[in-house]
Amino acid sequence: MSDGPTSGAAPEDRLKLAFLGDPNSIHMRLWVGFLAGRGHSVTLLVAKDRVVEPGLPESIAVETFTSFAAGRRVTPASLLRGRRSLRRALAHVRPDILNAHFLTVHGWNAWMSGFHPYVVDRTSSSTPGRREWPLCSPG
Numbered sequence: 001m002s003d004g005p006t007s008g009a010a011p012e013d014r015l016k017l018a019f020l021g022d023p024n025s026i027h028m029r030l031w032v033g034f035l036a037g038r039g040h041s042v043t044l045l046v047a048k049d050r051v052v053e054p055g056l057p058e059s060i061a062v063e064t065f066t067s068f069a070a071g072r073r074v075t076p077a078s079l080l081r082g083r084r085s086l087r088r089a090l091a092h093v094r095p096d097i098l099n100a101h102f103l104t105v106h107g108w109n110a111w112m113s114g115f116h117p118y119v120v121d122r123t124s125s126s127t128p129g130r131r132e133w134p135l136c137s138p139g
Helices: 026-037 076-093 105-113
Strands: 016-020 041-047 060-065 097-101 118-121 135-137
Touching (some): 016 076, 026 097, 041 076, 076 105, 105 118
Parallel strands (some): 016 041, 016 097, 041 060, 097 118
Antiparallel strands (some): 118 135
């Protein structure tokens, strides 16, 4: 198998990946597009109140859920509602790995979901283009 960006994963090596993050972020779009281009099944988990702008590759699936912070004050009830909604979305997608891109809301959602394994990563805003080591929960 070639290491080039256009080579695909062998069928037995393909992963079902779910991503939590800003669906309109250039970082997210490049990351999921690269992985889908390598033959992996990629789903973006997007809060229902977010608009996904045109230009997302057709090979990327989008699954919506109700975020715990969906335009209202965060309360214990909204946390439970958001957790239940995200768990349903994850049960539908059945990913091998959940990746939360950025620590704030998306990392919190990954932790609240109870799904394992998950990875939380971020791109440091103070050092453009520099990738930080992800925080992992192996399950």
